[in-house]
Amino acid sequence: MNAYALLGIKLIGVSFGSMAVGLLFMGLGRKVTARIQRRMGPPFYQSFIDVIKCFTKTSITHNFVMDLGIIMALGGLIATAFFIPFANFSILGSSSVVIVLYLMSIGYLGMAMGVSASGNPNATIGISRALALMMGYEIPFVMVIMAMLITYNSSDLLTYAVAQSNGIGSWHIWKYPLGFIAVEIAFQAMVGEAPYDHMIAPAEIASGPMVELSGKYLGIGFLLHAVQLYVETGLIVNLFLGGASSWYVMLVKMFAVYFTTLSINAVMARYRIEQGIRHLWIWAGSFGLLQLIYTRIWG
Template identity: 30%
Template sequence: MTSIPETLIGLLVYPGFLFSLVVGGLFYWLYRKIKARFQARIGPPCYQFFIDLMKLFSKESITPYTAGSTMLVLAPILSVTGLLLAEAMLPIGSGSVLEFEGDLIVALYLLALPGIAMMIAGTSSGSPYGSVGSAREASLMVGYELPYALSVLTLGFYVKSLSLSVIVRYQLVNGAFFLRYPMATLAFLLCLLPKVGRRPFDAPEADTEIIGGPLTEYSGALLGLFEVVNGLRWFVIPAFAVNLFFGGGANILEFLLKSLGLVLLLSILDVIHPRYRIDQGFKFFLKWALPLSLVDFVRSLVLS
């Protein structure tokens, strides 16, 4: 059992808020840079994400009179909290801040919070674009959460434990899970795209169709909090995948390199694909990702 100051440092500095914000911000910059290079542009400088954050937090926040102001403020906070707590449970490098039996399930729930917060944000902002964005987020979530959870539970059944650290330690000895369960890995990687809100599954925030989606009415510091969420999820969600399927990392450098690889993969997938319509995206998950994860789920049930 760790002491309270240690836990606080773990949550807020390393490997918590500050560390993941910096790494996530750099990963997000990398994504924008890759996108720019693919389009034969130069792209933004590496400090762009942090500059944007500073600017947004120095701006005025307007609450529209049609909006439910409590939920409008709570939604980004809920989102940041969920990502931070999930991040504290991930074993990054050596060990995690919070460790208990069953943290896999808790992490799954916490990583669903950003999506739910997005829905709350959209519906509470009182803007038609926000409502459309939330509806899209909701229907996409119904599609991707099932294969996502199934492919995670595959590992749980295989190692007969619902603890993240047990799964990571098992992989350090016996090799990474993506060799043993390639189909579940594929399904999981497909579900990462809507989790970080990238093409081809970025219909909820499609800026060419519904302005800003759920974030249309957000401004200033509250929008800045959603930028923080954007930065955090570029680190936390690939980190979750690295821990589960790509063997975690014996040290922090190996871990970061593996996450970097995943970020590159997600960025390239984003750049080379157009956007799916919302029903196509929903169908895609039920048609391809769900059967893939089901096959490996059944395999792990039979094998164990």
């Protein structure tokens, strides 16, 4: 088997694998939320059923740009997933965290392009909220990344993972505690859970960007969220929680990150958009900045 075929198989595997992991997390997440609310909740495979059902429905497209935007968003996020080391497995050998941050925004921009083309004002409001919030959480996130860049003089996620491989005491969560808090707050906003769920506010702007998505488009929307969960939890595990040596440890760590987010989501109400951005800048931003200053002077 030649190298290209092998690479192709790996790429396809990561694409579908990231979707499956994300959907599994979404289903487990719904179960967790239900148990917090003292309900039975749906079965853990409910998200798979939802997505498959979405693909069996008829759907409406408004124009070519809408199709292109949605596909571009999914493509951008899957391309990001290629750069996330999953346990020991990494397709491309080295994966720079700067590229990950760069590619992740393609997903959002594609989504913005696609849903704005649908012409629904609620979708435009939703996506403008998402982009405004992006400004709020990316600055603290980048400050923490810069602290790591200063320490290691490298942007490779695998380098970070190897540096944390000597047991639980070597995890970055102890080395960059303020940075971890900043990234956790930013992560809450990244996945759009309360109190930063401005983008999808069902009672307020009728689910925001998803308002005009029907059938297959909605299915792709769900897959987008699934891949996004995979990418962002994977990124945090590799940055702070010591990576993993086997796939199940990796999955458990990733779900632990998501579980924290869900627990906060279940008990929080929604900020207003300007409160949300101010909160992110003041709290996540100051923790990130302190971490950066500390690392630069004493690190």
